[in-house]
Amino acid sequence: MRKVDPERQQAKRRQIIEAAADCFARRGFHATTTAEICAAAGMSPGNLFHYFASKNAIIEAIAEEEWRDTAAYFAAIDRDTPDPLEAVLSFLDVVMVFAADRSYSRLALEVAAETLRNPVVGTSVAAGDAAMRDGLAALLRQAAARGQIDPDLDPAQCAKWIAVLIDGVFSRLALDTGFDPVHEAPMLRRVVSRFLAKPGRGA
Amino acid sequence: MRKVDPERQQAKRRQIIEAAADCFARRGFHATTTAEICAAAGMSPGNLFHYFASKNAIIEAIAEEEWRDTAAYFAAIDRDTPDPLEAVLSFLDVVMVFAADRSYSRLALEVAAETLRNPVVGTSVAAGDAAMRDGLAALLRQAAARGQIDPDLDPAQCAKWIAVLIDGVFSRLALDTGFDPVHEAPMLRRVVSRFLAKPGRGA
Amino acid sequence: MRKVDPERQQAKRRQIIEAAADCFARRGFHATTTAEICAAAGMSPGNLFHYFASKNAIIEAIAEEEWRDTAAYFAAIDRDTPDPLEAVLSFLDVVMVFAADRSYSRLALEVAAETLRNPVVGTSVAAGDAAMRDGLAALLRQAAARGQIDPDLDPAQCAKWIAVLIDGVFSRLALDTGFDPVHEAPMLRRVVSRFLAKPGRGA
Amino acid sequence: MRKVDPERQQAKRRQIIEAAADCFARRGFHATTTAEICAAAGMSPGNLFHYFASKNAIIEAIAEEEWRDTAAYFAAIDRDTPDPLEAVLSFLDVVMVFAADRSYSRLALEVAAETLRNPVVGTSVAAGDAAMRDGLAALLRQAAARGQIDPDLDPAQCAKWIAVLIDGVFSRLALDTGFDPVHEAPMLRRVVSRFLAKPGRGA
DNA sequence: GATGAATGAGTATTCATTCAT
DNA sequence: CATGAATGAATACTCATTCAT
Known part of the structure; x- marks a missing residue:
């Protein structure tokens, strides 16, 4: 009962x-x-x-849920995946699928905006962000070990710039109505691939 | 009198x-x-x-000013600059200087947030955005003509992804307190350089 | 429950x-x-x-209530009353009783003033006014049929002028503090009686 | 100078x-x-x-001017006019001409509305009103003396009811868009004539 | 648990009036 | 006399939150 x-x-x-x-x-x-x-x-x-308890508590819950989902995504990735670079690029594809969902991307922007005002939201978003960057950095480290990417790159900093790209995509959606995530997804792969590629060879 | x-x-x-x-x-x-x-x-x-006339009119004026500044920046660039690629990268440096100004970057995010609610702000921001992308695309076209970048790239699409990076930087500032524009400026140059570089050669 | x-x-x-x-x-x-x-x-x-929903909505409700009361008053009059002229004159007595209520007459003037500014109030007042004039005209038609009044009079126009007198009474109350509805009620009866009376005979 | x-x-x-x-x-x-x-x-x-000195002072001046005009109108009437009844009826015609002026009638209603709020306006309007009623009463007294009207009528009270009719006409203009002063002018003459007429004879 | 009536703090905007120039 | 920038009091309405039933 x-x-x-x-x-x-x-x-x-x-x-x-x-x-x-x-x-x-x-x-x-x-x-x-x-x-x-x-x-x-x-x-x-x-x-x-x-x-x-309040209207704020609702968006805080949304932010926390988002964070948990992100953490779960990376927790689920096989730590011994034979192709860690592809794991990174696959993640970008997933991001673009979410970005293509108008409702999701709008909500993401609202949550981001609340980050500046509501510290609880800020904490959750920061945690999700850290989980993502840590997950990406781990994959990049593995990719470097396997010779898939430029070994001179700092995995943490690369993860940071991948995050910049992801954030940028969501901002674009708000500012530029001509930005179509479905159409641009391959380009994101390409930008990141070129960025991570060993020098001396093409994309 | x-x-x-x-x-x-x-x-x-x-x-x-x-x-x-x-x-x-x-x-x-x-x-x-x-x-x-x-x-x-x-x-x-x-x-x-x-x-x-209203509180809204103030942020509309701010958005418009921003747009004019952007347009003016690109209008001032020499159309026959001998090094158009460097012009693009210099612009990124300027962006990072602005990004380093906490007050400016916060304001930029507020304006971006208003874009979704206030069509007048939206129009100004879109105009500034278009001016920036057009300016960048023109420079990239010149850079391609001079053999500075991969000739297979679509200038407009590249400009779009440079915009993604710039937007992403401002978002990062809000979400990740550890993101320092002054320190990251060279990385932005590098990401864009690698992205634009001809395949088969290093950055 | x-x-x-x-x-x-x-x-x-x-x-x-x-x-x-x-x-x-x-x-x-x-x-x-x-x-x-x-x-x-x-x-x-x-x-x-x-x-x-608003302050305006309150006076709109008051105006509508007024209209319904007027319509109800005339709807309640027996269509086959043996003395339709007396029904008209009785109505005037009722009007004067309302007019004697300082609060009511002030409110009536406020509603009338809002007629010029608020179309919703205007519509209700016009509807109440039409109900009153139609009711009066119907009674006058019966009175004419029964030979109580001058058969040459146009019932609708007479009703209109009775309305003029009623409106005038309320205006007087505002302009002339010496105008006492209780005392003047018989005079209103007399003015209307004389106005409607068959020529060639006294009031 | x-x-x-x-x-x-x-x-x-x-x-x-x-x-x-x-x-x-x-x-x-x-x-x-x-x-x-x-x-x-x-x-x-x-x-x-x-x-x-204030916005109120303007409408106060308008009200005072109105009062002076009314007083002047009656001051100008020949005290020994051979046809005082016609003088009364002519005045009604003049009133109807003013009433036909949309601008004038609207202004009159605004002034009347201010009567309730602004004592200075109230005083002027009351003075104008008194001048009109006194002027009419004087004419009615003369008319009675000349046998033009029912000698049993109280001149002051009759003047009061003529004022009721005039006020009513202005109210009608606001409430009933179908009320046309030009068309109704003869009716006003008739209502007043019948009202004042000696009993035993027709209008 | 559920309801929805009640609360009351919070805010952009207007406009008659003043006054330095 | 004229200007128009400056003043600041005044007010309808919103909405997150509470609480009696």
């Missing part, structure tokens, strides 16, 4: 998070009212606060 | 824009109240509206 | 309307602040807007 | 009054800003206050 609660609790939280994520993607975090979220989640205004 | 206004008018607008830009950079556009801007600009609450 | 709202909702709206009507009568529509209305209705500033 | 000032002063005041009257008629007293009046009068915002 008691164990049902935590389950329902989680189900409701998911329901709210999904409704809110949708609202945030469409109208932005600040422009979205709690009333809108409640309506989208099919619940009463007061009830929301049984599940989240 | 009577109509000395235009000058004073412009001076006041500058004063307000600078005060507002500072507030926006510190606290964000939405969190900044008009009262704060007035206080920072040393004027009474009502007086602000003699110079700007 | 849950949705007992409609009743409470209506009760609250009434409460607000009455508080607002009182404020409008005392201080005028524009001079009345929403805070005053809330205070008079015994509720918090924000709560008012659960019941009315 | 000094005597020119009072003249210019008066000219400027007229100019302002006319510009303001036009604005008030079009947009209403409260909705009209002093800036609009200044623009319409072709002067700077500050300058207005050299001629009128």
Whole structure:
């Protein structure tokens, strides 16, 4: 009888998070009212606060979820993969698939914007970011060991610049309506490949 | 003798824009109240509206100024520069100098965020963005003609990805406190150089 | 058990309307602040807007209520009353009773003033006005058929001039503090009686 | 040299009054800003206050002018006119001519509305009203003496009800767009004639 | 748990009026 | 006299959050 609660609790939280994520993607975090979220989640205004202490707590949960997903992605990569460079490039393909989802990319920008204002969001995003960079750096180290990339490159710094590219893609989506992730995905592979390639040989 | 206004008018607008830009950079556009801007600009609450019709109009003016500066930068580049590739890389250095200014980079992110909500800001930012990409593409075309870069690359698409990198740098500044533009500037040069370089030769 | 709202909702709206009507009568529509209305209705500033979307919506509701009351009054008159002329004159007595209520007459003037600015109010007032004139015209037609009034008169035009007199009474109340509706009621009867009377015979 | 000032002063005041009257008629007293009046009068915002101490002072001046005009109208009527009844009815025609002027009738309503809020306006309007009723009462007394009207009527009370009719006409103009003063003028004559007529004879 | 009515702090903007030039 | 920049008080409305039922 008691164990049902935590389950329902989680189900409701998911329901709210999904409704809110949708609202945030469409109208932005600040422009979205709690009333809108409640309506989208099919619940009463007061009830929301049984599940989240505040509107901020919702975007904090979204940011944390994002972080966990990223960490899980890299945790799932085989540490002894025979082709670590391809693992990096595959990750970029995955990123571009997400980027192609208008709703996801909008939400990502909203979360990024909240980073500047909400330290809790900032912490989660930073953690997810660190997980990604660490994961990439580890793969790059392996790639270097296997002779797939320029051994003179600093894996951590390269991971940082891959992150720059990923962030840049999401910014582009907001600023340049002509930027199509599906179409540009091969180019991202190429930019990164050339960047990592050993000098003296072509892409 | 009577109509000395235009000058004073412009001076006041500058004063307000600078005060507002500072507030926006510190606290964000939405969190900044008009009262704060007035206080920072040393004027009474009502007086602000003699110079700007609304709070939105201020950030619109900032966005437009930014656009004009960008356009002016590229308009000033010698069309027959003997080293167009270096012109591109020099521009990246300039970008990194701006990026190193905390206040500037914060403001840039606020403007970018407003892009999604305020179409006037969106238009200015898009215009500045187009000016930058067109300017870069022109330089890349010259660089290709002079054999400085891989002739197989599409100048417009390369300009687009340089824009991705620049946007990414500004995003990084918000997300990763360990990202130091001064220190990373050479890396940006290197990433772009390698990306543009003719295959078969090193950076 | 849950949705007992409609009743409470209506009760609250009434409460607000009455508080607002009182404020409008005392201080005028524009001079009345929403805070005053809330205070008079015994509720918090924000709560008012659960019941009315705006301050304008309140006076619109008042105007509509007025219109419905007028329409209801005439709908309730027996279409086969044996003395239609007396029905007209009785209506004038009722009008004068309302006019004698300082609060009511002030409010009526405020509503009339809003007619010029707020089209929603204008529509309701026009509808109430039309209902009154149609009702009066119908009675005058019956009165003519029964030989109670001059058969040469145009019922619609007579109704219009009775409306002129009624409007005039309310204007008088504002302009001439010496105008006492209770005392003047018989005179209104007399003016209208003489106006409608068959020529060749006295009032 | 000094005597020119009072003249210019008066000219400027007229100019302002006319510009303001036009604005008030079009947009209403409260909705009209002093800036609009200044623009319409072709002067700077500050300058207005050299001629009128406040916005209220302008409508007060308009109300006073109205009062003086009314008083002058009745002062000009020959005290020994052979046909005082016709003088009354002619006055009604004049009223209807004014009523037909949309701008004038709107302004009259604005002034009337201010009566409730501004005691200075109230005093002027009351004075004008008294002048009109006194003038009418005097004429009615003469008409009674000459056997033109029912001798049993109280001249003051009749004047009061004529005022009711006039006020009513102006109200009608605001409420009923189908009320055409030019077309209704004969009816006003008829209503008043019947009202004043000796019993036992037709209109 | 659920409801939705109630709260009340927070804010951009307007505009009559003043006053230095 | 004229200008128009400056003032600052005043106000409708929003919305996250609480709480009685």
